[in-house]
Amino acid sequence: MTFQMTCHDCDLITQMPDIKVGKTALCPRCGSQLAQPKSNSIEHSLALVITNLILFTVAVNFPFLAMQSSGFEQQSTLISGVWLLHNQGMNSLALVVLLTCLCFPLLQMAGLLYVLLPLLFKRKLPGAIKTFLWIQKLQPWSMMEVFMLGTLVSLVKLAKLAEIIPGISLWAFALLIFTTAAQLYFLDRHQVWHQLGCADG
Amino acid sequence: MVSSKSTAKKQGLINCTSCHLLCSPGSIDKNQKAHCPRCGSVLHSRKPNSLSRCWALVIAAIILLVPANLKPITITAALGQTQADTIMSGVIYFIHSGMWPIALVIFVASVFVPLLKLSLLMLLLISVQRKWRWRPRERTRLYRLTEMIGRWSMVDVYVVTILVALVKLGAVARVDAGPGAVYFAAVVILTMFAAESFDPRLIWDVLENDHE
Numbered sequence: 001m002t003f004q005m006t007c008h009d010c011d012l013i014t015q016m017p018d019i020k021v022g023k024t025a026l027c028p029r030c031g032s033q034l035a036q037p038k039s040n041s042i043e044h045s046l047a048l049v050i051t052n053l054i055l056f057t058v059a060v061n062f063p064f065l066a067m068q069s070s071g072f073e074q075q076s077t078l079i080s081g082v083w084l085l086h087n088q089g090m091n092s093l094a095l096v097v098l099l100t101c102l103c104f105p106l107l108q109m110a111g112l113l114y115v116l117l118p119l120l121f122k123r124k125l126p127g128a129i130k131t132f133l134w135i136q137k138l139q140p141w142s143m144m145e146v147f148m149l150g151t152l153v154s155l156v157k158l159a160k161l162a163e164i165i166p167g168i169s170l171w172a173f174a175l176l177i178f179t180t181a182a183q184l185y186f187l188d189r190h191q192v193w194h195q196l197g198c199a200d201g
Numbered sequence: 202m203v204s205s206k207s208t209a210k211k212q213g214l215i216n217c218t219s220c221h222l223l224c225s226p227g228s229i230d231k232n233q234k235a236h237c238p239r240c241g242s243v244l245h246s247r248k249p250n251s252l253s254r255c256w257a258l259v260i261a262a263i264i265l266l267v268p269a270n271l272k273p274i275t276i277t278a279a280l281g282q283t284q285a286d287t288i289m290s291g292v293i294y295f296i297h298s299g300m301w302p303i304a305l306v307i308f309v310a311s312v313f314v315p316l317l318k319l320s321l322l323m324l325l326l327i328s329v330q331r332k333w334r335w336r337p338r339e340r341t342r343l344y345r346l347t348e349m350i351g352r353w354s355m356v357d358v359y360v361v362t363i364l365v366a367l368v369k370l371g372a373v374a375r376v377d378a379g380p381g382a383v384y385f386a387a388v389v390i391l392t393m394f395a396a397e398s399f400d401p402r403l404i405w406d407v408l409e410n411d412h413e
């Protein structure tokens with residue numbers, strides 16, 4: 001059995017046999033990845049989304065970093081950093097950090113749960129298609145891993161000034177980077193779209 | 202794998218940019234737009250006004266790059282002294298204090314990547330406008346690279362956020378975000394939108410017309 005795939009980067013239509021799990025289909029003309037089927041994609045992604053949500057809850061609610069220097073201690077959570085920027089009149093900066101590191105990732109996780117859980121039972125909830133469209137659109141704007149690199153740089157920068165105590169939130173956030181990467185790896189968007197196309201409303 | 206040597210556009214079909222379903226633009230709504238039967242997105246054979254939108258965003262980003270680099274991104278007050286740091290002075294500070302891995306990270310993310318990304322986008326835009334036939338496969342790869350690296354420029358913005366949030370040690374030290382940080386965040390966001398509005402299929406359209 002063959003089916004048609006169209007390259008999103010060069011528009012070429014390719015006739016393709018069924019792609020086996022573990023294999024990657026590349027566009028013969030421009031080399032873009034056309035498909036990379038995963039085994040039990042929905043189940044794996046769903047498990048990782050739930051993991052992400054738990055880690056995210058921990059990351060937001062517990063102290064991120066504390067800094068000690070000559071008797072002072074300054075503790076901060078992810079939210080308090082955003083709040084301080086806002087208090088300094090840096091509203092645009094506060095908004096950028098709030099959206100890219102907290103809101104967008106959370107919306108994506110909640111959205112994936114809403115879309116994928118019913119798909120296990122070959123069902124789709126109202127608005128599932130719109131939700132999945134938005135999850136895709138938000139993908140480039142979800143920047144938790146970049147934030148983590150920023151944290152590492154700041155830690156090195158501050159290590160000279162004072163003693164830094166990493167909080168539970170920092171560890172949860174670091175783990176979250178890996179589970180999010182794994183979730184992205186396991187999610188086969190073609191399969192989700194295909195199933196959304198045939199699932200009952 | 203068999204290539205039909207034909208593009209969707211040539212066959213009068215449209216590949217949905219959102220869900221990658223190959224559609225025939227059959228029914229048209231009252232706004233003269235065709236929708237994808239599976240996901241409902243508006244179908245465009247090529248991204249609308251791709252070149253002019255991309256140019257506008259690239260030029261805006263280049264203009265904002267100037268204040269982003271000249272204005273301070275952090276203002277540090279420690280022991281009665283205030284010091285304003287720009288992106289470059291931060292990099293130089295790290296080199297002087299021997300922390301060259303950090304200097305490298307900041308330099309690559311905040312100076313090299315934005316410049317590289319803007320130059321690559323301009324190269325791609327000019328190559329499409331001048332109808333170059335030169336190495337389309339490599340140019341498509343360059344486009345995917347610009348899409349991928351842009352987000353990492355945000356590192357400096359996050360470093361500023363964390364410093365501001367943490368360094369509030371009473372009268373001892375205090376860090377404030379400078380206006381440069383806002384300009385810099387704007388540059389990163391604009392270049393990300395610019396990369397998104399460029400349509401790599403335009404690189405290949407020139408070659409299509411050759412065969413006719």
